[in-house]
Amino acid sequence: MLDKIEWLASQAFDDLHKIANLKELEDWRVRYLGRKSDFSQILRSLATLSPDERRVVGAKANDLKIKLEESLTQKKSSLEDMVFSSAIDALDVTLPGKPVTLGRLHPVTQTLNEICDIFIGMGFQVAEGPQVEWEYYNFEALNMPADHAARDSFATLWMDYESEPGHKPMLLRTHTSPVQVRVMERTRPPIRIIVPGRVYRYEATDATHEWMFNQIEGLAIDTNITMADLKGTLFEFARCIFGKDRKVRFRCDYFPFVEPGVDVSIDCFMCAGAGCRLCGNTGWIEIMGAGMVHPNVLKRVGIDPDVYSGFAFGMGVERIPILRYGIDDIRLFFSNDLKFLQQF
Amino acid sequence: MKVSVKWLRDYVPITETTSEIAHKLTMAGLEVEDVEVIGGDWKNVFVGEIIAVNPHPNADRLRLATVNLGSKQVTVVCGAPNLIVGDKIAFAEVGAELIDGHTGQKAQLKPAKIRGVISEGMICSEKELGISDNHEGILVLPHDALTGMLLADYMGDTIFDIAVTSNRPDCMSVIGVAREVAAQTNQHVSIQTPVYAEEGVAIQSLASIAIKDPDLCPRYCASLVTGVKIGPSPSWLQQRLLASGMRPINNVVDVTNYVMLEYGQPLHAFDFNKLQDHRIEVRRAQEGELFKTLDDIDRKLTKDTLVIADGKRAVAVAGIMGGQSTEVTDATKDILIESATFNAAILHRGSVALNLRTEASLRFEKGLSRELPLLALKRATELMKELTGCKVAKGIIDVYPGKEDPKQIVFSAWEVKRLLGIDLSVEEIITILTKLDFECESTGEAEEIRVTVPWWRTDVTCKADLVEETARVIGYDSIPTTMLSSSLPEPQTLPMRSFRQKVQDVMVHCGFQEIITYSLTSIEMLQKLSPKNEYEGSQPVRAAHPMSRELEYLRTSLRPGALTTLVRNQRYKEAAIQLFEIGSIFLHREKDLPKEKEMLCAVLSSVQPKLFWQGTVELVDFYTVKGVVETLLSQFGIEAAFNPGDDESLLAGKNAVVVVDGDPVGVFGEIHPRVARAFDINDTAFLIELDLEKLFSYVVDIKSYKPISRYPSMIRDIAILVDVAVPYERIRKVITASSLVNQVVLFDLYSGEQVPQGKKSLAIRIIYQSSEHTLTDIEVDDVQKEILDALSHEFNVTLRS
């Protein structure tokens, strides 16, 4: 029995050497390892042997079976390589792949989502409000009564609607801040919201001005919210958006709906603060306005400014991709040229 | 506001470098946008005196000037016409960096021999010194310039260009900025009290003043000077005006401008003898009252404008601009100087209505202090006497109906802690506020003070303002950085936003590029569509003063923006264009803000396929578009029916209405050739429009888990013949009615040869599966027979052999 196994083995290995293609290999497998092969018959006949013989022969047969299977795998893989590497069947891997049409989100949407996600991570909730607003929400409720000089900095697109003769109180919102007021009117502190959305200005367009753009507004109201919290929140935001090494600067500025008011800048990433064209030689790039919500704004919505405090901030959204990617013309965003949009 | 540092020195010691001061002002809210150094390059330029002028031996148009520099005398060759012996001039030695008068470039002055005579330097023009473009003659300095002095020491200066925020009209003045510099550099401001002699009759007996609307003019002060000699101002004053960006006119006008720059109080000089009845009246203009302003323009006033009138007529638009009738001219002898406070709101409204912004109106509209007019008037009167040789009538008229007590605010250290997150003691706060001239006294309560606001700080009215003042002095940099530690608000989601984001994702995955188009459009654009849909008849909302015809109306449809964008990108022929926008349309509502409805609009152009080496990629057709709609709906578990549509923008027979629960939620189909032509679209194009708000209401929120069948499925393909007119959907419904049918796939549709006239052949794969047991052939045969019987019964379907 052992001899027969030896003989079968040498026969099998000899044959294997001669095999030149996958078809012959399959035949070989059937002949030597198939269910009807001599070898299988030997394994089946083991049962008829005495226990001692069975142990010796069984071990030998198993050993051989493993060897044959290993050789088969090896041979198969080398034959396959031969097939695919032969000149006739090999593919030109440099040919273009089948095109899959991929859409993209507008860079402004991408930026809005990114900003929202950062603030959502800090416990803020997204709020939205109307783009066509009443003068009251856009100005009055934000501490800018009629004929307030500060209204001039918001070149306003008024709508052709008269509530009474000579009074046109409907406008395209000039900032997202009216949503602050709407949320505070219907919600009691604690409040922590961010407001993304389109805003409008009566403005001639050029490379740096667009009459329609997007803003993100933030508002947090509770007891004991301080400017130190505002700093922490915006520093974290700037690190997320502009990189962890960015420095943030707070300086005094004036917006009628906050007091104290803040101009928020980051150190210029082009020149690292040395001064260049991007930062107008100041080393700092303004990214948003912010401050502590003005007590008059809180009073108007029935929140006691002696009990509650809070901060607000607002930034232009387009400005972020403009700074990041060195976009030199803001009009590119809404002219929707695919060659532009598909870069993001 | 341009502020000369040299001028600032009149009121505050400058103890730090100009760049340090500029930085501190910027951080404190007075943003120094630009720092201009005058004379920074004047290394070897001195004040000299011309002591002799002689002809050039070899040139008619050149002369030889001998210049005394104190320590030595030099001779230079000079071609300027205005060489006068005794004049003080700017002399540049060889080696000086000057601007070449011809090239405009900076160049170093080299030794020169001009027509055989050695020139030991140069007498400079304004252009060569970089002061102005004037190269006509040499710069002549005032006689008080000290011979031999470095010109930079005499004339050099640093000019801050400060962006003053609208809450700080007090800083639209040199004294105001000086106060800020003092607070930021620990110095004190000193302002000299004006002193001048008065003579003759009291002003009250010569002129009268009446305020008709005290709420619009809380204070009006005037002084009277007589015997004025009009002429140019002295050079020091001219220099200061120029440094501040104002043009010198004559001594009288210059004085009013100078005091405005110095104190921030606009003044006006009336030719006293042209004031009818020697009377001043402050009143509202009559509606339609005509008035010719100093700039020679006839203006029609409204009752929202405040005017200064004399006994007969308006003579000035209060606080904005004077009139021609009482203008100071070379012949003017006697002058009434006005110094008043006007209501900020009416000034703002008036200057907006007249579209007239002046240095005066820009200050008044921000709200000036009522204490300012008298001080400024005295200063102006002093200067007028000094510079014009006039006499000053006794006294001052001061009509002050709006006098107010100084503002007081009760303040505490807690307030600072509460808003800034920083611990300061009351003593520290007192020290800080005192630097800005706030007076602090104890209220008797611990940790609490009563703060009196200095009269010039009209912007400070509440505790929060004092917190900002504190922060400005200690520096915003010293505020600590902490993370929000307050409690989180109740969780509130904005489901529409998440829905919108998911829709965006599906569209992007279907190969659509998102676009964002303008919210305003034109009637012409909307008419190109003539959409016969539910929004018809809703008059678009118009802008009161449109920026252009193209941006006149709020859009009532996203279609024009999407189609315009499609056309704009048509030139890119290498790929099909697929665009979408999600945005609001604006629908008119009576006496209310327009309804902002969120819509999805997608457009596809089909004709230009992608080029690919294995052959061309399939063209877009109606069913490609429907596939997108179906993908979108299935993402949200929405089951919709598709009915033939009649949208006017779309081609009849090639458009469908999407209906959910009997409610039409959108349309899609091929763009009508008429619309395509109107938008210049060359190719076949398709459009999808869905009402996202409606769609959102049909979103199936929780899809409950359905167990996966462990039993094998069985596949049967059938080919059937049916009337062309029978919609596939009705056949599919019959097949899927059987509970064992798991899936139905139409895999061939054919009519033509081998199919009888009026019939179509459908090849349908039916996949049977049970969740309870393994299906047997017999079982499936039975079910399939039932299905075929039903089809035959309902639609006269026959099995194709």
Ligand SMILES: [Zn+2]
């Ligand atoms: Zn830079």
